[in-house]
Amino acid sequence: xxxIHLEDGALSPAWVLFWWAVAAAIxxxxxxxxxxxxxxxxxxxxxAMCAAVGIAAFMVTIPVFxxxxxxxxxxxxxxxxxxVGSLAVLVINLFSAAIGHGGWGVIGVNVVVNLVEVLIGxxxxxxxxxxxxAGRFTSxxxxxxxxxxVSAAIVVIIIAFAGVQDSHLDEEETAHNLVFIAxxxxxxxxxxxxxxxxxxxxxxRVKPELLEGVERIRKVLRTSEPSExx
Amino acid sequence: MSGxxxxxxxxxxxxxxxxxxxxxxxxxxxNPWTKTFMLLLIVALVTVVTDLATLLALYAFxxxxxxxxxxxxRLLIGxxxxxxxxxxxxxxxxxxxxxxxxxxxxxxxxxxxVVTDNGLILMLKLAMRGLAVVTFSxxxxxxxxxxxxxxxxxxxxxxxxxTMFLLTYRFLYxxxxxxxxxxxxxxxxxxxxxxxxxxxxxxYAGIFGHAFIHAFDRAERxxxxxxxxxxDGSFPVVERVPRPSAKGIAAILALLSILAIAVIDRxxxxxxxxx
Numbered sequence: 215x216x217x218i219h220l221e222d223g224a225l226s227p228a229w230v231l232f233w234w235a236v237a238a239a240i241x242x243x244x245x246x247x248x249x250x251x252x253x254x255x256x257x258x259x260x261x262a263m264c265a266a267v268g269i270a271a272f273m274v275t276i277p278v279f280x281x282x283x284x285x286x287x288x289x290x291x292x293x294x295x296x297x298v299g300s301l302a303v304l305v306i307n308l309f310s311a312a313i314g315h316g317g318w319g320v321i322g323v324n325v326v327v328n329l330v331e332v333l334i335g336x337x338x339x340x341x342x343x344x345x346x347x348a349g350r351f352t353s354x355x356x357x358x359x360x361x362x363x364v365s366a367a368i369v370v371i372i373i374a375f376a377g378v379q380d381s382h383l384d385e386e387e388t389a390h391n392l393v394f395i396a397x398x399x400x401x402x403x404x405x406x407x408x409x410x411x412x413x414x415x416x417x418x419r420v421k422p423e424l425l426e427g428v429e430r431i432r433k434v435l436r437t438s439e440p441s442e443x444x
Numbered sequence: 445m446s447g448x449x450x451x452x453x454x455x456x457x458x459x460x461x462x463x464x465x466x467x468x469x470x471x472x473x474x475n476p477w478t479k480t481f482m483l484l485l486i487v488a489l490v491t492v493v494t495d496l497a498t499l500l501a502l503y504a505f506x507x508x509x510x511x512x513x514x515x516x517x518r519l520l521i522g523x524x525x526x527x528x529x530x531x532x533x534x535x536x537x538x539x540x541x542x543x544x545x546x547x548x549x550x551x552x553x554x555x556x557x558v559v560t561d562n563g564l565i566l567m568l569k570l571a572m573r574g575l576a577v578v579t580f581s582x583x584x585x586x587x588x589x590x591x592x593x594x595x596x597x598x599x600x601x602x603x604x605x606x607t608m609f610l611l612t613y614r615f616l617y618x619x620x621x622x623x624x625x626x627x628x629x630x631x632x633x634x635x636x637x638x639x640x641x642x643x644x645x646x647x648y649a650g651i652f653g654h655a656f657i658h659a660f661d662r663a664e665r666x667x668x669x670x671x672x673x674x675x676d677g678s679f680p681v682v683e684r685v686p687r688p689s690a691k692g693i694a695a696i697l698a699l700l701s702i703l704a705i706a707v708i709d710r711x712x713x714x715x716x717x718x719x
Contacts, residue, residue, distance in 0.1 A: 221530050223490040223573025230491055245604055255675060258604055259667040262611035263619070263659035269612070270620040271655065273454045274627065276648050283454070286652065293656060301605065305612050312585050313455040314527045314578035318487045378534065380494055380566050382543055391537035398533060405645065412649030413656065421657045 219310065219324050220373075222317030229376040234322035237304070240329060244300040261298040264290045265305040272306075272315070276409070282402055287328050288335025288361040289410045292354070292428050293417075299332035300325075323372060327365050334361035336428060339414075343429050350425075354414035355407045362403030366396045453525035455582065457616055463515055463586040471513035471583065476592040476685050478692030479584045480600075485699040486580045490573040492706045496565060499572040506579040513587050520579065527574045535570050539563035595685045610679050615662070622658060626651050 225233075248254050268290055272283050285306065291299040307325050311318045338357035342348040348356070374389035381388065417424050464472075471479070486506065493499055510520060544562030588596070593613070597606040630647065688696065 219530055220534070221527055221570065221574035222487055222577040223570060224534060225491075227488075227491050241605070245602055249604065254604070255671055256664070256667040258608045259611060259663040259670070260660060262608045263615055263663040264656075265608070265612040266615035266619040267652070267655045267659045269457075269616055270623050271652050273456070273620060274623060274648070274651075277644060284652075289656070293660070301608055304605070305609050308609060309457075309612070309616075312581055313457070313460070314523060314574075314581065315454070316530075317574065317577055318483070318581065319491050319577075373534075378538065378566070378570070379491075380569055381538055382562070383538070383541060387541060391541055392534075394537055395533055405641070408642070408645045409649045409652070412646050413653040416650055416653035417657060420653070421660070424657065424660055 219307075219316030220320040220369075222319045224317075224373075224378060225320060225323065225376050226379055230319045230322065232322075233320070233326060233372075237322035237325040237329075240300060240326070241304055244297045247297045248301070257298050258301075260294055261302045262305070264294045264298070265302040265309075268302065268306045269309050272310075276405075282405060284406050284409060285328070286406070286410065286413075287331040288339075288358040288406075289354075289413060291332035291335035291361070292339045292357065292410075292414065293424060295427060296333050296336050299336065300329050303328035303332055327369055327372070330368055331361040331365045334364055340428050350414045350418045351411045354411035358410040359403050359407035362406060363400055366399030366403065369399070370396050452522040455519075455523045457620070459519070460582070460586050461590065463513075464589055467514065467587060469512065469514040469587070471509065472587045474587070475688045475692045476588045476596055478688040478695060479588060480596055481688070481696045482699060483580055483584045485696065485703055487577055488703055489699070489706060490576050492703065492710055494569070494710065496569055496572070498706070499569055499576070503572045503576040503579070506576045506583070510579050510583040513583050515583060515586050520582065523582065524575060524578065527578045528571060531567065531570045531574050535567040538566050542566055591682045592685050594679055595681050595683065598679065598681055607679055611666075615659070618662070619655060619659060623651065623655050626654060 248257055251257060268286055271286050274283070276282050276284065287299075287303055287306075290302050294302060304321075304325050307316060307321045307328065310316045310324075311321055316324045335357050338360050339353050342353035342356055343350070370389055370392040373392055374385045377383070377385070377388055383391065414425070486502070489502060490499065493502065511517065539559055540557055540563060542560050542563035544560035544565075547559045547561055547564065549556055549558040590613070594610055597609055600606075601609060630651070
């Protein structure tokens with residue numbers, strides 16, 4: 215797996231409710247943002263397609279290091295953007311909970327973790343491509359690895375603060391115990407980084423217009439600046 | 445239904461849909477609202493209950509529910525792999541570090557690794573919680589028909605989110621078939637012999653890249669077609685799901701009572717649950 219999903223019962227009821235509230239607020243904001251856009255049906259359809267590919271891709275075992283599964287959430291962020299991407303990860307988590315890949319009660323916390331991947335994937339890729347003018351491979355790899363390393367750290371922080379239910383260990387001891395999770399996530403994150411980078415390069419060659427949304431924003435600003443000047 | 449599945453440890457949605465549409469057990473005939481509320485209550489119960497015996501009883505109940513739906517137990521055992529991997533990955537270090545009585549130990553020079561009883565119990569509890577919900581969740585989705593899922597989704601989610609959820613549900617079959625076809629084609633041309641992380645990563649990147657490109661093309665086509673036919677953002681509801689029957693309400697109330705007892709036991713410390 216590129217990231218570990220928590221199962222039901224791992225967090226206490228108070229933390230489950232807290233993370234559901236956080237996720238609900240983010241999703242409400244994304245829905246509000248998308249509804250104001252004129253092409254919302256198209257964007258909801260794209261989000262649904264991204265979620266479908268994310269779930270279908272997860273079902274495929276990649277024969278690397280004995281077999282791994284990828285969710286491709288940073289790539290969904292790059293291709294669909296933060297608003298659509300956040301809804302896509304919610305839908306992915308709903309389907310995942312239905313089939314046992316993460317629990318129903320912890321959808322809130324899992325959505326927040328995946329959302330971090332979407333946001334970092336999108337903004338890191340955009341800044342690398344448009345700000346630093348890095349290549350697609352470098353941008354795709356760096357954005358994905360950064361997103362998955364940060365999300366792995368966030369998983370550790372969330373669990374260390376909340377504590378695993380029925381454990382008597384304090385925050386520091388719990389964090390030490392989760393180093394294994396973080397290390398596994400980072401190794402898988404590097405593999406997913408390579409695959410995402412190759413996918414971005416592939417899409418850039420075959421259908422570059424799919425990347426226009428994330429790659430053109432600053433170009434537009436730059437080209438519009440001189441014309442606005444007297 | 446497709447005869448293929450990607451892996452034996454990830455539930456195939458086509459298999460799930462097949463059982464949901466074709467099954468005729470007593471669980472299939474149970475009202476979808478009843479099963480949905482029961483699922484939510486099971487999730488709440490595994491979150492609130494901390495007693496191992498109660499968790500074992502809860503797990504036994506979910507397995508009984510699954511068996512009563514005449515669903516394949518052998519598949520369920522294979523599908524337990526990922527939830528158990530998640531639990532073990534989260535809890536493995538706690539087995540050695542959780543304070544408690546030593547069950548087994550190993551001297552490694554100056555260091556001694558010890559397995560404690562509380563550590564093992566912690567992992568067992570997490571496994572019981574996870575498996576109870578997975579079992580009931582699969583049993584629920586393998587016994588509710590698509591048209592009823594549409595109705596339940598529309599009544600429980602914001603309209604645009606429900607639309608996206610249901611579009612994903614529909615697209616999933618096309619997308620997954622497409623991915624399987626490409627993988628089968630590559631394997632039939634000796635693609636399975638490709639070795640090395642870089643080469644395999646490139647090969648699968650091409651497969652997923654194709655899937656995303658096709659997905660975006662399809663999304664454009666479908667959204668234009670839907671809009672040209674007057675799609676207003678909400679799926680048509682073919683069949684309404686009636687309210688739960690008296691027996692269904694009794695089952696929900698029974699679980700709700702157990703949840704109330706568990707909450708009182710946990711937060712007021714009355715000691716009601718003494719299994």
